[in-house]
Amino acid sequence: MGKQVLHCNIPWKRIPKTIDNDIPVIDKSFGFDIAVEEAQRAINAANVEAESNENGIDFVKLMGRYSGFVAMYATLASRDVDCCLIPESPFNLKREGGLLEFIEKRLKEHGHMVIVLAEGAGQDLMSKSMESNTLKDVSGNKLLKDVGFWLSQSIKDHFKKIQMVMNLKYIDPAYMIHAVPSNASDNVYCTLLAQSVVHGAMAGYTGYTSGLVNGRQTYIPYYVKNNTETEQCGDYVPESGI
Incomplete structure (x- = not known):
């Protein structure tokens, strides 16, 4: 699905997900x-x-x-x-x-x-x-x-x-x-991530992910987050980034 979106004139964005917390750049992943x-x-x-x-x-x-x-x-x-x-x-x-x-x-x-x-x-x-x-x-x-x-x-x-x-x-x-069900900390974090990624989409951004960096909600070009062996989604990254 991600590859198909790249060939359409549709803004796309992602929220980083892994319990392992091995996604670079962001402070932590939800869960x-x-x-x-x-x-x-x-x-x-x-x-x-x-x-x-x-x-x-x-x-x-x-x-x-x-x-x-x-x-x-x-x-x-x-x-x-x-x-x-x-x-x-x-x-x-x-x-x-x-x-x-x-x-x-x-x-x-x-x-x-x-x-x-x-x-x-x-x-x-x-x-x-x-x-x-x-x-x-x-x-x-x-x-x-x-x-x-x-x-x-x-x-x-x-x-x-x-x-x-x-x-x-x-x-x-x-x-x-x-x-196990999520705790209060993860519930709040997921709400912030969801609201942040929607605000970015409404502002016209595409090809990015939302996450905490040094305690602040940020928009990260996907090629920046993807530039590591721990993330396996390189085919989905547009050349222009955001």
């Missing part, structure tokens, strides 16, 4: 606040579960294909997380100073731990040990492998090898987070 809020609840539950078991490890996988904003903010909000793994910060698994060594040390010190993982983290480690995946979902995004399940199994194998008791639980609250 991010409630995603962090619900993710924090999952982390709090995971912490209770981990404390209830001998050497309990609770693994919480959150959204974040290319950026770890949800995982990072939920980690900061909960204050119960021992390790947060995000795509922007590569890590090693088995080498000295790696994840397995850190987990072992943490369990010996505290007897339990909570690990938060963004779904895009550690994909490079999986690629080295498994066949590359070229499949894509209905939106055209590359299908990510379940790094959480793979890491969980790697942790189990490690502790079995060193004969150390460990109880691991793997939690994936993604669909629960997607299904």
Whole structure:
């Protein structure tokens, strides 16, 4: 539909949408606040579960294909997380100073731990040990492998090898987070976005998106927002911008 609009004399505009909050330029995308809020609840539950078991490890996988904003903010909000793994910060698994060594040390010190993982983290480690995946979902995004399940199994194998008791639980609250109703903050933000984009259309602008930049409602030429690997809509951008 976007391509067809470009060939018609019709103004077009978009509102950026992603819970991952990985859209450049804007301060945040709508849905991010409630995603962090619900993710924090999952982390709090995971912490209770981990404390209830001998050497309990609770693994919480959150959204974040290319950026770890949800995982990072939920980690900061909960204050119960021992390790947060995000795509922007590569890590090693088995080498000295790696994840397995850190987990072992943490369990010996505290007897339990909570690990938060963004779904895009550690994909490079999986690629080295498994066949590359070229499949894509209905939106055209590359299908990510379940790094959480793979890491969980790697942790189990490690502790079995060193004969150390460990109880691991793997939690994936993604669909629960997607299904919760929006909170007051997101409701207000969505209203501002909708009103702003309509005002821009009535002023005669086209080929733009509306969003908060440094706390101000702005109109952003779509080619500016699109000039990054995290946004996959380059074919829809008119040469003239706004």
